[in-house]
Amino acid sequence: MADTSPNAHPGWFTRIAHPGMFMGWSRHLVLPLVAITVIAFGVGLYFSFLASPADYQMGDTVRMMYVHVPTAWLSQFCYAVMFASAIGTLVWRHPMADVSQKAAAPLGAAFTALALFTGSMWGRPTWGTFWEWDGRMTSTLVLLFIYLGIIALWRAFDDQLKAARIVAVVTLVGAVNIPVIKFSVDWWQTLHQPASVFRMDGPTVDGSILVPLLVMTLAFSLLFMTLHLVRMRTEITRRRIRSLELAQARAAGGAA
Amino acid sequence: MRAFTAIIGRDLRLGLRQGGDLLTLVLFFVIVGVLLPFAVGPDRPLLAQLAPAIIWVAALLAQLLSHDRLFRSDFEDGSLALFRHASLSLDGIVFAKLIAHWLLTGLPLVVAMPVLALVLGLTADNFWLAVLTLLAGTPALTAFGAIGAAVTVGLKRGGLVAPVLVLPLSLPVLIFGTGAFDPTRVEASTQALLLLCALSLVSMALAPFAAALALKISGE
Amino acid sequence: MIELGQHWEFIAAAYGGAFAIVAALTGWTIVSAIRAKARVSELEAARAARKLQ
Numbered sequence: 001m002a003d004t005s006p007n008a009h010p011g012w013f014t015r016i017a018h019p020g021m022f023m024g025w026s027r028h029l030v031l032p033l034v035a036i037t038v039i040a041f042g043v044g045l046y047f048s049f050l051a052s053p054a055d056y057q058m059g060d061t062v063r064m065m066y067v068h069v070p071t072a073w074l075s076q077f078c079y080a081v082m083f084a085s086a087i088g089t090l091v092w093r094h095p096m097a098d099v100s101q102k103a104a105a106p107l108g109a110a111f112t113a114l115a116l117f118t119g120s121m122w123g124r125p126t127w128g129t130f131w132e133w134d135g136r137m138t139s140t141l142v143l144l145f146i147y148l149g150i151i152a153l154w155r156a157f158d159d160q161l162k163a164a165r166i167v168a169v170v171t172l173v174g175a176v177n178i179p180v181i182k183f184s185v186d187w188w189q190t191l192h193q194p195a196s197v198f199r200m201d202g203p204t205v206d207g208s209i210l211v212p213l214l215v216m217t218l219a220f221s222l223l224f225m226t227l228h229l230v231r232m233r234t235e236i237t238r239r240r241i242r243s244l245e246l247a248q249a250r251a252a253g254g255a256a
Numbered sequence: 257m258r259a260f261t262a263i264i265g266r267d268l269r270l271g272l273r274q275g276g277d278l279l280t281l282v283l284f285f286v287i288v289g290v291l292l293p294f295a296v297g298p299d300r301p302l303l304a305q306l307a308p309a310i311i312w313v314a315a316l317l318a319q320l321l322s323h324d325r326l327f328r329s330d331f332e333d334g335s336l337a338l339f340r341h342a343s344l345s346l347d348g349i350v351f352a353k354l355i356a357h358w359l360l361t362g363l364p365l366v367v368a369m370p371v372l373a374l375v376l377g378l379t380a381d382n383f384w385l386a387v388l389t390l391l392a393g394t395p396a397l398t399a400f401g402a403i404g405a406a407v408t409v410g411l412k413r414g415g416l417v418a419p420v421l422v423l424p425l426s427l428p429v430l431i432f433g434t435g436a437f438d439p440t441r442v443e444a445s446t447q448a449l450l451l452l453c454a455l456s457l458v459s460m461a462l463a464p465f466a467a468a469l470a471l472k473i474s475g476e
Numbered sequence: 477m478i479e480l481g482q483h484w485e486f487i488a489a490a491y492g493g494a495f496a497i498v499a500a501l502t503g504w505t506i507v508s509a510i511r512a513k514a515r516v517s518e519l520e521a522a523r524a525a526r527k528l529q
Binding site for chain 1: 403408413417420421424427435447451462469470474
């Protein structure tokens, strides 16, 4: 494919990333994604409840890891998606990057909240408390606040084009800051709790645990992809609605 | 460089002309610090133990309160649009404004520290530590606050969004700021102080770029 | 019935909570998608009607 005239033959990326094109090809992707997600969850739940033994130390509470670890992974993966989209917004001003950012933020908040919830459910039987000021839990909570702040910022703006670029700046600042927050929280924990009583990575991960863990992580990742795709499509439709409504108002104004 | 100092001078003059703002800020800082003992109870040993936390929370809130006016008046009267055609880049101008803002909102807190130290029963050692940590840490608060202020400058009803964005980001400042107060562990204390300095330097160096970018976007 | 040991209520709560949040998220996503689609076809029909006039 020789790109002699870029206007007549835009590159493959430009073509698939054009909002109109995106709506065209992504339509055929939604149903297959839903199907794979459902199958992955079926297999994952089968493994996590029926085909895996209880841990010799943690007993059946190990089964909570199969929802906790995937959601915790998604809470960070989602920020990575927002970070990449933020760069797309700021550097190329790509409308799809704006849409991707906006669609990902509530998902990130939901999965982070879920990671915290399952973590505290896991913490009660193993640590004896729902909430522990543990490094991971605390920095996950701060991550949740950052997600919620970003959502609040999205909602504060009327002009969505401007909002996307402003939110992108905040997302980048957050991305630089999250490692610092993580480090400071860990430092703070060692200051106040010199003995590391609570170690999650203590027992070696057995193969029988690894299989359900991987399948459930895959299932949750697929769920994220499906929801993200559908939300992106909805967001593009919403933008179309806005321009159509403007056109309608203009026509009504012209007729009057 | 002339333009840089001119901006600092301009902002200082503007800030000092409305001396009321400066006084209100200091007053707010002291009142928050004095109010907390009423919530805790007049237990002197306990208050002395909580003092670093009280001072830092009061400083955080006082700084948070002052950020809104950092760019808003310049944005609304069009000065920011003019700045974009200045010889100095917007990043440099924002940096100058941050320095002026810190002199107007960070330094007064340090000056007001003795009052709080007295009522909270700080030891002499802890008093000097508090002065040191406030000096080392408030520039980072100014830097994070500037990003929050720049991001919400175009919003008519941005009120609570900026604090909600800024507070989680300021968490490391709070941790290292209060972490420095530990007479039993000199090593951790110096570490915290050094980390606080590093945080302030890096955030003051990087924040102007982020804030200037947000201001440019808001001004379009 | 699956035997979950002495901490079954926490396991049930974790999975139940996960299911509830995922269901809410999915439901919200679907409802907003359907609403947006309905609104856009309504507006497009109105535009077509305007053009016919």
